[in-house]
Amino acid sequence: MLVIGIYGKGNSGNDKTDSRGCTDTEYQSQMSLWALMSAPLFITADIRRISQASLEILTNPEVIEVNQDPLGNFPKRVGESGEQEIWVKDMEDGSKTVALFNKSSQTGEMTLTWADIGLTGTHSVRDLWLRKELGKVNGSLSMAVPSHGVTLIRIQ
Structure with a gap:
């Protein structure tokens, strides 16, 4: 189950007393992973006390669209270096x-x-969390990704 919106002790019946919970950045990472896997989107947070940031993570229509893609493809890890991983899902x-x-x-x-995900040439790139077009990109894309964070993009 998604733990988005719990933020540690007091927001779930199974919290540990010393739990600090996750940050919003970490919650985005979890939602991204669930969306890629087409996993059921069940939440554990108390909806009476959920934060606006958590609601925005849980209801991002572009991320939910990834989760609900009719193909239901499972993502593939196409890159790993130390504590960084790149996953791709065909839509x-x-x-x-x-x-x-x-x-x-x-x-x-x-x-x-692009070669790592079976593409060549120039493609349109959209950041799903920012809900923003990043433009047309040729060959590769470099980005700063925050600690415990994710950049989730859609490439056309």
């Missing part, structure tokens, strides 16, 4: 959703190469 419309996960305690620069 029904022919696009690819790519997650750049940074599990490190520091912000890290990550590079996605």
Whole structure:
């Protein structure tokens, strides 16, 4: 189950007394992973006390669209270096959703190469969490990904 919105002790019946909970950045990472896996979106947070930030994470329509893609494809890990991983999911419309996960305690620069995900040439890229077009990109894309964070993009 998604733990988005719990923030530690007091917001769930199974919290540990010393639990600090997750940050919003970590919650985005969890939602991204669940969306890529087409996993059921069940939440554990108390909806009477959920924060606006958690609601925005849980209700992002572009991320939910990845989760609900009719193909239901499971993502493939296409890159791993230390505490960084890159995952790709093929979508029904022919696009690819790519997650750049940074599990490190520091912000890290990550590079996605088109060849790693079976693409060549120039493609439109959209950041799903920012809900923003990043423009047309040729060959590869480098981004700073926050500690315990994710960049979730859709490539057309």
